[in-house]
Amino acid sequence: xxxxxxxxxxxxxxxxxxxxxxxxxxxxxxxxxxxxxxxxxxxxxxxxxxxxxxxxxxxxxxxxxxxxxxxxxxxxxxxxxxxxxxxxxxxxxxxxxxxxxxxxxxxxxxxxxxxxxxxxxxxxxxxxxxxxxxxxxxxxxxxxxxxxxxxxxxxxxxxxxxxxxxxxxxxxxxxxxxxxxxxxxxxxxxxxxxxxxxxxxxxxxxxxxxxxxxxxxxxxxxxxxxxxxxxxxxxxxx
Numbered sequence: 001x002x003x004x005x006x007x008x009x010x011x012x013x014x015x016x017x018x019x020x021x022x023x024x025x026x027x028x029x030x031x032x033x034x035x036x037x038x039x040x041x042x043x044x045x046x047x048x049x050x051x052x053x054x055x056x057x058x059x060x061x062x063x064x065x066x067x068x069x070x071x072x073x074x075x076x077x078x079x080x081x082x083x084x085x086x087x088x089x090x091x092x093x094x095x096x097x098x099x100x101x102x103x104x105x106x107x108x109x110x111x112x113x114x115x116x117x118x119x120x121x122x123x124x125x126x127x128x129x130x131x132x133x134x135x136x137x138x139x140x141x142x143x144x145x146x147x148x149x150x151x152x153x154x155x156x157x158x159x160x161x162x163x164x165x166x167x168x169x170x171x172x173x174x175x176x177x178x179x180x181x182x183x184x185x186x187x188x189x190x191x192x193x194x195x196x197x198x199x200x201x202x203x204x205x206x207x208x209x210x211x212x213x214x215x216x217x218x219x220x221x222x223x224x225x226x227x228x229x230x231x232x233x234x235x236x237x238x
Contacts (some may be wrong), residue, residue: 043200046156047078050210051109054078055160056099056116058091063181070181073099074164075114078156081163081198082107082206084224085185093134096121100138106224108216111143117157118147159200163192186225193222 047053054075061070068089073096076083084106088095104111116122122131122145135145148154193206201209210216 043078043156046152049109050077050079050082050213050216051107051111052079052113054103054111054114055157056096056103056114057157057161057164058096058119058121059165060091061087061181071095072165072185075099075103076160076164077107077109077206078160080206080209081160081201082210082222083164083189083192085164085189087181087185091121093121093130093137096134097137100141100143104141104143108210108219108222114138114143114145115153115157116145116147122147163196163198186223189225190223193224 054077056073056075059072059074061072063070066089069091071088071091072085073088074083074085084103086099086102088099100111100114118131122134131147138145148157196205197203198206198209204212207219207222210222211219
């Protein structure tokens with residue numbers, strides 16, 4: 001209603017005329033910036049540093065590899081939107097645990113908390129046994145896992161999921177071989193992490209946001225399939 005009321009200016013006592021296009025654009029810009037500021041504030045609260053909150057989600061692909069259903073596991077850091085992903089041929093708890101190992105060995109920061117929507121393979125049907133099993137296994141590895149529990153986490157998960165798979169071409173996936181699929185994934189992740197501007201972190205790329213933290217300012221690129229990961233960084237620090 002406030003925006004509607006501001007759409008008009010009073011010219012004569014009984015006549016209202018619409019504001020100019022520039023005024024409308026300015027109002028929309030202010031509204032959009034306000035929403036971006038709210039999202040940025042929520043991100044800073046839930047994920048004040050890299051690794052504080054990692055979203056993990058799966059996507060079944062429209063192809064089969066070696067006669068099995070191809071599944072893409074993707075993880076995105078809620079602080080920087082840095083992303084890693086891996087292709088598996090099973091939707092199982094074991095594959096999910098293997099992916100956590102892949103994340104840990106790839107990202108340059110320590111993982112503190114992993115959040116999922118509680119779907120496969122973290123929860124199957126009406127039983128929560130698989131989810132409990134996954135949580136217990138990753139706890140033994142030093143990570144905390146929990147399904148989404150708040151509206152804020154769900155809203156940010158929805159934002160993150162748009163980035164997880166938005167750059168992978170369905171046309172390139174259908175009929176692709178395992179090697180072609182892996183190359184498509186490699187290209188997508190390298191572009192996303194190093195060159196993709198993300199509005200929710202001030203228009204920075206994930207790499208630029210990561211570099212804003214002093215301990216990672218030396219990083220000039222990030223490739224989840226070429227970068228040796230956190231363990232090598234720890235050796236570098238010592």
